[in-house]
Amino acid sequence: MPKNEMLHGLNPYDRLKACINDINQHHRDAELCVITGDLTHTADPDAYFDLRKCLSELPMPFYLLAGNHDRRKEMLAAFPDIPIDPDGFIQFELSCSAGRFLMLDTVEEGKGWGSYCETRLRWLRETLAKANDHRVYLFMHHPPFDVGIPSVDRLGLGADGRKMSEVLADFTNIRHLFFGHVHRPIAGSWRGIPYSTLRGTNHQVPLDFEAIEVVPKSHEPPAYAVVFLDDGQTTVHFHDYLDTSRLIYEKVSEGRPDRG
Numbered sequence: 508m509p510k511n512e513m514l515h516g517l518n519p520y521d522r523l524k525a526c527i528n529d530i531n532q533h534h535r536d537a538e539l540c541v542i543t544g545d546l547t548h549t550a551d552p553d554a555y556f557d558l559r560k561c562l563s564e565l566p567m568p569f570y571l572l573a574g575n576h577d578r579r580k581e582m583l584a585a586f587p588d589i590p591i592d593p594d595g596f597i598q599f600e601l602s603c604s605a606g607r608f609l610m611l612d613t614v615e616e617g618k619g620w621g622s623y624c625e626t627r628l629r630w631l632r633e634t635l636a637k638a639n640d641h642r643v644y645l646f647m648h649h650p651p652f653d654v655g656i657p658s659v660d661r662l663g664l665g666a667d668g669r670k671m672s673e674v675l676a677d678f679t680n681i682r683h684l685f686f687g688h689v690h691r692p693i694a695g696s697w698r699g700i701p702y703s704t705l706r707g708t709n710h711q712v713p714l715d716f717e718a719i720e721v722v723p724k725s726h727e728p729p730a731y732a733v734v735f736l737d738d739g740q741t742t743v744h745f746h747d748y749l750d751t752s753r754l755i756y757e758k759v760s761e762g763r764p765d766r767g
């Protein structure tokens with residue numbers, strides 16, 4: 508939302524600002540930052556402007572994906588350097604120290620649910636083929652499968668997710684899938700691919716396995732994730748950056764002598 512506006516009883520700008528301040532204090536050495544959408548709630552140009560100003564305080568490069576609340580035209584007007592694929596979708600590839608990051612566009616504009624059409628599938632297939640044996644990490648907004656929360660699963664990729672899985676099945680170098688949309692800390696594997704998602708920086712979706720027609724909201728703590736990637740391991744830390752509970756530091760008398 509624009510800087511001084513509320514959303515579900517909370518101020519999204521203030522909570523994002525607190526997130527960035529925490530990152531700058533503790534994780535300035537990160538190679539990059541990825542935001543998997545939503546970037547705004549109503550695609551308000553003022554909200555994108557405020558977002559750009561806020562994100563400019565990050566010391567590392569940041570990369571943005573569209574969510575179902577975003578609009579490509581308004582998003583690209585505020586962030587003209589965002590890459591797009593030849594068909595105008597906000598899809599692109601990054602090469603970094605961990606491998607290849609593929610940023611996917613799962614948005615069906617004007618709808619809460621997502622889509623991943625044949626045109627986008629072709630880009631994904633071709634880009635994966637060019638990655639050869641490099642480690643590949645996928646980033647998107649909508650999960651391509653059900654997560655078990657009925658109100659959210661109604662707003663997923665549906666049959667397009669199954670088509671995506673058929674493309675991914677031809678490649679063995681996909682190490683992890685990161686997505687947004689569900690506003691919950693969830694981890695698991697899908698067709699052999701490990702995945703994770705986390706709570707948002709404003710409101711959350713409670714752990715409700717009964718609601719269907721309405722997506723409930725909660726004020727559970729906001730979070731961001733710190734991810735460590737190397738050849739043999741992926742580690743995802745979920746950090747509740749506004750948690751004010753007491754910290755206790757107790758010295759460990761002796762560490763493992765063979766730790767290496």
